[in-house]
Amino acid sequence: MLKIKKSDTIQIIKGKDKGKKGKVLQIMLQTKRALIEGLNMVKKHKRKTRQDQQGGIISIESPISISNIMYFCKTCDRPVRLGFLIQKDGTKSRFCKVCKQTV
Secondary structure (H helix, E strand, O other), rough: OOOOOOOOEEOOOOOOOOOOOEEEEEOOOOEEEEOOOOEEEEEEEEEEOOOOOOOEEEEEEEEEEEHHHEEEOOOOEEEEEEEEEEOOOEEHHHHEOOOOEEO
C-alpha cells in the first residue's frame, strides 16, 4: 500500500524537476509510478489524423517513480514523510511525521 494518493500535493526530490510542486493525477500501482500535473514533461510526436487535424510535437506529462516524490505538508510548508495511525473506531488515517497532524 502506498502513502501517496490521488489529488495529494507533492514535491519532487530527485531528477530534472527537483524542488517543483504539483498535484497527483494518477497512481500506477503495478509500476509504482505517479503522474503529476504539469511536471516531468516530455515531447511526443503526433501524426495528423481525422480527430487531430493539427498533428506535430506536443508536450505531455510522463510518469515519475514514487521514490522520487514526497508529500508536501501545508502546515510544515515542506516535504515530509507520512505515517499511518489507526483510530479508536478502527479507521486508518495518514499523519505528518513532523507536525503530527492528520492528512
